[in-house]
Amino acid sequence: MNRFQNTWLISAALLSMSAPVAAQEALSIDQKVNQAFATATGPFVNLIFAPFPGTSFPWIVMWLVIAATIFTLYFGFVQLRYFAHAIQLVKGEYTDPDDAGEVSHFQALATALSGTVGLGNIAGVAVAVGIGGPGATFWMILAGLLGMASKFTECTLGVKYRNEYEDGTVSGGPMYYISKGFNELGLPGGKILAVVFSIFCILGALGGGNMFQANQAHAQISGIVGDYPGWITGLIFAVVVFAVIVGGIKSIANVTEKVVPFMGILYVVAALIILLVNFNMIGWAFGQIFAGAFTGLGVAGGMVGALIQGFKRAAFSNEAGVGSAAIAHSAVKTKEPITEGFVSLLEPLIDTVVICTMTALVIIISQQLIVDEATGRYMLNEAGTAIATVDGNSGVALTSAAFASGISWFPYVLAVAVVLFAFSTMISWSYYGLKAWTYLFGEGKTSEMTFKLIFCVFVVIGAAASLGPVIDFSDAAIFAMAVVNIFCLYFLMKIVRKELASYSARLESGEIKKYSH
Amino acid sequence: MAAKIVIGLDGTDTGERALAFAKDLASRMDVCELLVAYVIEWSPFTFQTAEENERRHKRREEEIALATSRIVDPAVAKLKEAGFAATGLVRHGDVAETLNRLSNENGATQIVVGRASSDGFTKRLFGSSTQNLVMHADVPVTVVG
Numbered sequence: 001m002n003r004f005q006n007t008w009l010i011s012a013a014l015l016s017m018s019a020p021v022a023a024q025e026a027l028s029i030d031q032k033v034n035q036a037f038a039t040a041t042g043p044f045v046n047l048i049f050a051p052f053p054g055t056s057f058p059w060i061v062m063w064l065v066i067a068a069t070i071f072t073l074y075f076g077f078v079q080l081r082y083f084a085h086a087i088q089l090v091k092g093e094y095t096d097p098d099d100a101g102e103v104s105h106f107q108a109l110a111t112a113l114s115g116t117v118g119l120g121n122i123a124g125v126a127v128a129v130g131i132g133g134p135g136a137t138f139w140m141i142l143a144g145l146l147g148m149a150s151k152f153t154e155c156t157l158g159v160k161y162r163n164e165y166e167d168g169t170v171s172g173g174p175m176y177y178i179s180k181g182f183n184e185l186g187l188p189g190g191k192i193l194a195v196v197f198s199i200f201c202i203l204g205a206l207g208g209g210n211m212f213q214a215n216q217a218h219a220q221i222s223g224i225v226g227d228y229p230g231w232i233t234g235l236i237f238a239v240v241v242f243a244v245i246v247g248g249i250k251s252i253a254n255v256t257e258k259v260v261p262f263m264g265i266l267y268v269v270a271a272l273i274i275l276l277v278n279f280n281m282i283g284w285a286f287g288q289i290f291a292g293a294f295t296g297l298g299v300a301g302g303m304v305g306a307l308i309q310g311f312k313r314a315a316f317s318n319e320a321g322v323g324s325a326a327i328a329h330s331a332v333k334t335k336e337p338i339t340e341g342f343v344s345l346l347e348p349l350i351d352t353v354v355i356c357t358m359t360a361l362v363i364i365i366s367q368q369l370i371v372d373e374a375t376g377r378y379m380l381n382e383a384g385t386a387i388a389t390v391d392g393n394s395g396v397a398l399t400s401a402a403f404a405s406g407i408s409w410f411p412y413v414l415a416v417a418v419v420l421f422a423f424s425t426m427i428s429w430s431y432y433g434l435k436a437w438t439y440l441f442g443e444g445k446t447s448e449m450t451f452k453l454i455f456c457v458f459v460v461i462g463a464a465a466s467l468g469p470v471i472d473f474s475d476a477a478i479f480a481m482a483v484v485n486i487f488c489l490y491f492l493m494k495i496v497r498k499e500l501a502s503y504s505a506r507l508e509s510g511e512i513k514k515y516s517h
Numbered sequence: 518m519a520a521k522i523v524i525g526l527d528g529t530d531t532g533e534r535a536l537a538f539a540k541d542l543a544s545r546m547d548v549c550e551l552l553v554a555y556v557i558e559w560s561p562f563t564f565q566t567a568e569e570n571e572r573r574h575k576r577r578e579e580e581i582a583l584a585t586s587r588i589v590d591p592a593v594a595k596l597k598e599a600g601f602a603a604t605g606l607v608r609h610g611d612v613a614e615t616l617n618r619l620s621n622e623n624g625a626t627q628i629v630v631g632r633a634s635s636d637g638f639t640k641r642l643f644g645s646s647t648q649n650l651v652m653h654a655d656v657p658v659t660v661v662g
Contacts, residue, residue, distance in 0.1 A: 092561050097618060101577040101609025103570045104561030111567050168575035250566075257564040331570035431567040 030230050030464045037461060038469035041476070048476040048483075057304060060479045061311045064321050067486040068146035071153050074493055075500060079148035079345050085507075086342040093514045094339065102333030105343045112328035112344065114260050115428030116351050118421045120208075120317030122267075122414070123216040123396035125359040127471065130394050131386045132309025133299035133369070133378050134285070135292025137360040139310025140317075144352030147320030148345040153489050156341030156496045157181060158326030159334065172330025173432070174323035174485050175201070175439045181492045193488055194439070197323065200480040201436035202451070204324070207470075207477035208316060209429020210455060211462025213422035215470045216396045218463040220418040223397050224411060234463030238456040240423070245430050246452045253427050260424045263417040264355065270413070271358035274406035278365045285364045298377030300385060312475065315482070317356055318348035322478055323485035327432045336512075338499045359399055366402035368393070395467055430455050519548040519602070521625040525616045525650075526555045528588050531631025535661040536592055539629045542659075543601055551603040553592045554619050555584045558646075559609040581607045613649035620656055628658045 049058045072079065088094060089105050128136040154174065161180040162172030175194040182190025218233035243249045275282060288297070293310075296302035319325055325344055332340045363369070370379045370388045378387045386394060393401050396418060403410040430452065437451040438444075462470055506512045524539045526532040536553075543549040557580050565573070589605035596603035608615050620628050630647055651658050 095561070097610065097615075098608075100561070100615070101557065101559050101573075101580070103565070103573045106562050107565050107570060110564050111570055114564070115567070168578060169571050170574070171571070253566050253568075257566055261564055328567050328570075331567070331573065333574065428567055 030466075033231070033461055033464040034466050034469060037465045037473070041469065041473040044480075045472045045476040048479050049472075056301060058308065058312075060483070061308050061315075063486065064150075064315045064479070064482055065143060065146065065311055067321050067482075067489070068143065068150045071149035071489070071493065072146050075149055075152065075497065077149075078152050078342075078500070079145065079349075082342045082345070086346050088514075089339050089343050090346065094512065095515065097515060099333050103331045105332060105334070105339065108329050108332035108340060109343050109346060110261065111257075111331075111428070112325045112347055113264075113350060114257060114424045115209075115324065115328055115432070116317065116319050116347060116425075117260070117264055117355060118425030119213050119216040119396065119418065120313065121351065121355045122359055122399050122418060122421070123212075123219075124313045124317050125356045126363060126395050126398040126402075128309040128313035129360050129363050129369070130389065130398055131300065132306040133292045133297050133387060134288040134360070134364045135290075135294070135296060135299070135303070135306035136310035136313070137289045137357060137364070138293035139307045140314040140356055140360070141310075141353055143311045143314035144318055144320075144348045144356070147314060147318050147348040147352065150321035150486070150489070151318070151325055151347055152341040152345040153493055153496050154321070154323055154326040154485065155329040155344035156338045156499060157489075157492055158330040159332060159337035159340045160495070160499070162330040170331050171435060171438075173201075173327035173435055173439075174481075174488070175436060176330075177326070177492065178484075178488045181495060182488070185491065185495075187491060190488075193484055197481060197484040197488075198436035198439045200477060200484060201323070202433050202440075203477035204322070204474075204481045205429040205433025205436070206455065206458045208474035209324075209432065210426055210458050211465065211470050212474040213425050214459045214462035215465060215467060217419050217422035219467070220396045220400060220411075220415050223400060224415050230464040231460055232463075234460035237423070237426070237463065238459040241426055241430065241459055242452075242456045244427060245434075245455065246449065256420060256424045256427065260420050263420050266413065267417055268355060268358055270403065270407060270410055271362050274362050274403065275358075275365065277406060281365050282361070285361055288364055289360075298372070298375070298380070299387060300380060314348075314352050314356070316475055316478060318351040319478070320348050321486050321489075322482045324429070324432050324478075324481070327435050328428065336499075336503060338496070338503045341496070341499075362406070363398060363402040366405040368398055368402050368405070426459065519550050520546050520627075521550045521552060521623055523552045523554055523616060523620040523623065523625045523628045524592075525612070525628060525630040526553060526588055526592060527612075527631060528555070528584075529631065531661065532588075533631075535629050535631040536595075538659065538661045540596065540599060540601065542627075542629070549601070551596055551601050552619070552623055552625060553589050553596070553603060553605040554616060555588050555605075555607050556612045556615045557581075557584060557607065557609045558612055560611065577609065580609070611649075612646035613653060616650055617654045617656075620654070625656060627656055628654055630658065630660055632660050632662050 048060055051057055052059055157177040158172045161177035162170050163176055164170050175198045179190045179194040214234055214237050218230045222228055244253045292306055294303055296306050299305050329340050329344050368389050372379050381388045389398055391401055400411045400414050434451055441447045522539050524536055543551055584607045589607055593603045593605040616628055647660055
């Protein structure tokens with residue numbers, strides 16, 4: 001850790017001394033940051049991604065999928081049974097008109113979505129398909145559908161056990177439902193688990209919610225304007241993030257919040273256009289997805305490789321079971337916590353099943369992945385770690401190249417989208433991280449400022465480091481949150497089931513009514 | 518039964534004229550109750566940051582307190598001084614929809630509003646709240662210029 005800090009201090013000193021550093025020297029800063037970062041985070045990453053003994057299958061991936069399956073069964077396929085009801089709730093059909101002016105279901109969902117729809121959908125999917133092949137898409141969709149039940153569980157609890165302060169502000173999230181829920185059930189250790197979750201949440205905020213975003217935003221920008229040192233992008237991002245979260249310049253965040261949804265729609269429309277133009281290949285693409293899902297079509301690790309990648313990226317993208325969404329959803333105004341649970345189950349659907357699948361289909365259809373004509377299997381790159389691509393691209397560059405093959409100018413739009421998605425995800429995660437931080441260290445100006453400054457520093461590190469170590473750490477930190485969160489959800493899920501039974505009975509009896517607007 | 522008139526204020530001069538008109542109208546009736554309403558334009562379908570959401574409840578209370586003390590209470594006081602039976606309400610929502618709902622809920626027979634004070638692009642695109650109210654209201658609407 002000391003070496004890591006020293007390197008950072010040196011880098012920071014260099015930055016402040018002279019901005020126009022020679023390119024060569026700047027590159028070495030990037031390399032140093034990268035090296036120090038990889039060394040510092042290695043043990044943590046190895047622990048989280050440790051395989052089952054005698055296999056290459058990381059236990060954490062199974063952990064998430066088994067949980068999502070258990071929640072799906074325990075709540076009797078809540079994602080199917082209450083899907084239509086969730087839509088009605090978002091439309092406001094069950095909202096008392098006298099509550100107008102409070103946070104609506106739609107707003108809570110949109111806020112949570114802007115935190116999850118980010119580079120996971122664009123870059124993360126490219127990583128998954130690039131390593132796991134088209135088959136990864138199948139497992140990703142399956143994980144997305146199952147994940148809806150995990151999201152339902154955690155968001156219901158998030159609202160039920162949130163803190164409502166005297167001045168009317170609210171704070172919610174796993175740390176609150178773990179400590180209060182365990183207390184209510186008479187279980188020991190709630191407080192400790194909540195603290196452990198908070199620590200991981202801070203790491204997750206700095207990793208996936210920050211460094212990964214900065215890193216891929218830089219990759220996209222440098223792919224268009226030419227290669228330049230990552231710390232420059234990082235510094236610019238850090239200044240803007242600083243202006244918003246420290247300087248309180250709300251207008252930047254407000255503009256982003258308003259533009260991001262349209263960018264999301266634009267992204268899906270562009271993907272649909274490319275799919276329509278190549279409609280004759282859609283059948284083939286799905287063929288590749290199904291064949292790849294069960295055979296791997298030559299990817300590293302075969303079928304298991306495809307499955308691991310698909311599950312990993314789905315979890316990283318929609319964060320079901322991670323607990324972050326419970327923080328975002330808990331601000332809603334409702335008398336029935338479970339209604340927010342229903343609404344939140346739409347999140348993995350929009351995020352993973354719709355947006356991620358679009359990205360995957362475009363990458364597959366654009367034929368960026370090189371197939372061995374003779375065998376019909378994918379060819380691996382020289383290192384044998386991923387599928388060889390036409391221009392040797394990976395991550396966001398691969399998505400960008402795939403879109404460019406259909407719409408040549410789209411990378412420019414994508415660059416704007418990537419920057420905005422990255423930015424809005426960072427702002428959302430700075431909030432999640434801050435909530436965990438204040439849970440640990442208490443609310444107060446100094447405490448909050450400390451976290452915000454650390455957050456900004458990590459933006460620069462994230463942009464400067466290379467994709468490998470950043471993505472490993474980001475994944476590890478986010479999954480570490482899921483370890484604690486899901487463990488606790490197993491104990492707390494009976495509370496949610498009681499809520500579900502009571503609510504569905506009252507919905508059926510007509511006690512819970514629609515309002516005429 | 519007393520006639521009831523909803524007066525929609527918007528904090529501008531035209532709102533004041535609507536108030537004056539309603540007073541005049543009420544003075545010609547035997548028994549008339551006046552309901553002064555101020556609607557804070559708000560949509561449940563906007564995009565907000567997590568921080569805004571966290572403070573939304575507090576902000577809403579502040580908005581209601583402000584509108585009540587600055588606009589509705591003074592208007593109600595003036596009406597009462599002049600000898601009318603008057604009450605006040607502040608609500609969030611779509612202005613036209615909410616005024617119509619309030620008039621239905623309170624059994625009002627008429628709505629009096631000022632003419633649109635907004636101008637420009639948004640009005641051309643979506644029409645003004647006044648236009649929407651006139652077109653969709655369930656009771657007669659008087660627009661004061």
